Amino acid sequence: MKQLYESQRAMRNMRKAAMQRGVVAILDVGTSKVACLVLKFDGPERFRDVDGVGSMAGQSSFRVIGAATTRSRGMRFGEVDAMKEAESAIRTALRNAQKMANVRVDHVIACLSGARPRSYGLEGVAELSGNVVTDTDIGRVLGSCEMPDIGSGREVLHAQPVNFALDHRSGMSDPRGQIGSRLSTDMHLLTVDGHVLQNLLHCIKRCDVELAGLASSAYVSGISSLVEDEQELGAACIDMGGGATSLSIFMKKHMIYADSVRMGGDHVTSDISMGLQVPLATAERIKTFYGGVVATGMDDREMIEIGGETGDWERDRRTISRAELIGIMRPRIEEILEEVRARLDAAGFEHLPGQSIVLTGGASQIPGLDGLASRILGQQVRLGRPLRVQGLPQAATGPAFAASVGLTLFAAHPQDEWWDFELPAERYPARSLRRAVRWFRDNW
Amino acid sequence: MQSLGPATRRDPAPSRLGYRFQRLMLTPGVRRAIRIGLPLMLLAIIVTTWFANPGNREMLQQRIETIISSIEERPEFMVNVMSVEAQDGDLTPELMQAIRVALPVNFPMSSFDMDLESYREQVEAIPAVDQAMLRIRPGGILEVAVAVRIPVAIWRQGEALLLIDSSGVVMGNLSERASRIDLPLIAGDGAHSVIAEALKIFEVAGPLAPRVRGLVRMGERRWDVVLDRGQRLMLPSRNPISSFERIVAMNQAQDLLDREVTVIDLRNENRPTIRLGENAAAEMRRINASVSGTGN
Structure with missing residues (x-):
């Protein structure tokens, strides 16, 4: 616990150093693509002296000066599968982004989508030392949260206080300065598989950059594609990526739950590849050009050349109708969405005041997905795109970049986490002081 | 035979070395060094190799000298x-x-x-x-x-006659007194340093001026006025001018200096003293004896 605190604090310091330098890269290592954006922090609000979120949610403090996307290699389910390959993919993205930005980047903030995230709700209670809630009180109440058994080899990725209660008043976002006697908090803890994390970090470290932050892609795509009232009232963001579909539930502007389904667009592609007996690249092309989930009568007549390179005329001239393609794709997408439904139900999503669900991520671009999703997930489904940030190239504004854009927001204005508060340090010195006094009294 | 299919795609990923090199080149210090430092170094190398040849150095120096002299010698x-x-x-x-x-x-x-x-x-x-x-x-x-410099006085130093100006600076020798009869004569050690006072004394001489032969500085503190007929006025070191004026006035009133007086001592202002000549002294004694009858 202590070690985690120290390492996360070190990461925060690194982020501060990166801010000072003014250039930081964000790296979204996904299963289908690696995206890298280089941010320059020189906006008008960089040196704000008041705290709190600035205009445009702090976005005006930075702009994107370099962007690069490359096909991902050596990744499966959002996890590193082949280190060398993944490293070279990351290197390519970093190289291209640096080339475009024409600056050297030393700090990277990364996100990961796989690694089996698991959410925990923690509760902590502490008596105030004085009348007024101070920073140390918050640190103490956060420190008093009982650590659940997260399992061996797992690491904490996020530990965000989502609610504070002072005596009998609950739902405070910031109790500092308020008067009371008993402070309690609810903390959301997100853990991931430590080895998967280590692999990714090793790949990033091999690219000569320092890690200045780490986030879950479920969280960052949520903050980029959910609008403010959705975040406030309760909403789920479903980021349908290549190898994993991550979902996060937001309430009162805090993430309260995150999970990941280890299925995504790549599985649809491999279904097509297997069903039609075509290479994966062809399957991917067919999926993106002709894919869909709702078949109509028109689709029976629309024939698709699926091609081939075997030299066998019969095989290379095969055609299928679009309805057949939809027939292959739809079951897999239904499976993904049903899995998501199950996770949402497990999280108690139906008890939230707002029930809106936002679909984003590369695989959410399948035509007709919103209709299918509303049938499975509920009525309030919409397709979401990440919000625009300054300098973002047009090619990187699609839903596939929800996590990347969310990471830029995360880099500019990270939410307070447990390690942002000072750990209560009075425990040990107080005892040793008392011991010293006793020793003094005993001897004289 | 080579396969006619599409060649294997080149790996788009940069090599680790290439990646590092690119990062190095993007480092601001290195960029500046290459953009500014490298040309400067090249220039420095060229210049030093050119100057390493002594013939070149000489040629350059000559060129510079010719240009300088051609400018200096313009009419x-x-x-x-x-x-x-x-x-x-x-x-x-x-x-x-x-x-x-x-x-x-x-x-x-x-x-x-x-x-x-x-x-x-x-x-x-x-x-x-x-x-x-x-x-x-x-x-x-x-x-x-x-x-x-305009000579204002002649200063006798032993046998030498020196011309001095109003600030007491010695201008040169004078062969004989007669050649500059218009200048007053002073003598004595340190006389030239108080030339202004001496000139003042000459100025106030007035009717006595034709009789003044010169001034003698005594002990570097006071003046003696030497008149013709071997007469000498010993002025005090303090207020010599007013004392001399007094003498001049006294002379005008009583013709003191026309009598046989050798020295008038004014060093004690309250008690001027006169030394008479031999005849005068004898005459004085005689008159005193006849007046008082004591015969002194």
């Missing part, structure tokens, strides 16, 4: 004539000659080569010159304007 900068003038009064031909000899110039000469400051010092080193002003007038004329 606009040449000085051909020297004019020596006195600021007030007139110059003796000897002094003019002395100035011309003292200045180490041989015309025509470039004005860049002239060190007017040192010339001025050389001219002012001549005793008869008080101040000198040198400038190069348009038209190539070196103008020397001289303020000449």
Whole structure:
């Protein structure tokens, strides 16, 4: 616990150093693509002296000066599968982004989508030392949260206080300065598989950059594609990526739950590849050009050349109708969405005041997905795109970049986490002081 | 036979070395070093190799010298004539000659080569010159304007007769007193340093002036006025002028100095003392005896 605190604090310091330098890269290592954006922090609000979120949610403090996307290699389910390959993919993205930005980047903030995230709700209670809630009180109440058994080899990725209660008043976002006697908090803890994390970090470290932050892609795509009232009232963001579909539930502007389904667009592609007996690249092309989930009568007549390179005329001239393609794709997408439904139900999503669900991520671009999703997930489904940030190239504004854009927001204005508060340090010195006094009294 | 299918795609990923090299080149310090430092170094190498050859160095030096001399020797900068003038009064031909000899110039000469400051010092080193002003007038004329020292007194030092000016500076020798009969004579050690006082004494002499032979500085603190007929006035060290004025007035009233008095001692102001000549003293004694009958 202590070690985690120290390492996360070190990461925060690194982020501060990166801010000072003014250039930081964000790296979204996904299963289908690696995206890298280089941010320059020189906006008008960089040196704000008041705290709190600035205009445009702090976005005006930075702009994107370099962007690069490359096909991902050596990744499966959002996890590193082949280190060398993944490293070279990351290197390519970093190289291209640096080339475009024409600056050297030393700090990277990364996100990961796989690694089996698991959410925990923690509760902590502490008596105030004085009348007024101070920073140390918050640190103490956060420190008093009982650590659940997260399992061996797992690491904490996020530990965000989502609610504070002072005596009998609950739902405070910031109790500092308020008067009371008993402070309690609810903390959301997100853990991931430590080895998967280590692999990714090793790949990033091999690219000569320092890690200045780490986030879950479920969280960052949520903050980029959910609008403010959705975040406030309760909403789920479903980021349908290549190898994993991550979902996060937001309430009162805090993430309260995150999970990941280890299925995504790549599985649809491999279904097509297997069903039609075509290479994966062809399957991917067919999926993106002709894919869909709702078949109509028109689709029976629309024939698709699926091609081939075997030299066998019969095989290379095969055609299928679009309805057949939809027939292959739809079951897999239904499976993904049903899995998501199950996770949402497990999280108690139906008890939230707002029930809106936002679909984003590369695989959410399948035509007709919103209709299918509303049938499975509920009525309030919409397709979401990440919000625009300054300098973002047009090619990187699609839903596939929800996590990347969310990471830029995360880099500019990270939410307070447990390690942002000072750990209560009075425990040990107080005892040793008392011991010293006793020793003094005993001897004289 | 080579396969006709599409060649294997090149790996788009940069090699680790290439990646590092790119990052190195993006480092601001390295970029600046290459953009500025490298050309500068190249330039420095070229220049040093060129200067390493002694022939080149010599050639450059000669070129510079020719250019400098070609500018200096333009007729606009040449000085051909020297004019020596006195600021007030007139110059003796000897002094003019002395100035011309003292200045180490041989015309025509470039004005860049002239060190007017040192010339001025050389001219002012001549005793008869008080101040000198040198400038190069348009038209190539070196103008020397001289303020000449004017002798105000003759100072006798043993056998030598020295001319001194109003600030007590010795200007030169005088062969004989008769040649400058218009100047007063002073003598004694340190007389020249209080020349102003001496001149004041001469000034107030008034009717006594024809009889004054000169002043003698006694013990570097007071004056003796020496008159003809071996008379001597011993002035006090304090207020000698008023004392002398008193004597002059007394002389006018009582013709004191026309009598046989050898010394009038005014050193004690409250008690002037007179020393009589031999005859006068005898006469005095006789008169006293006849008046008082005591015969002293």
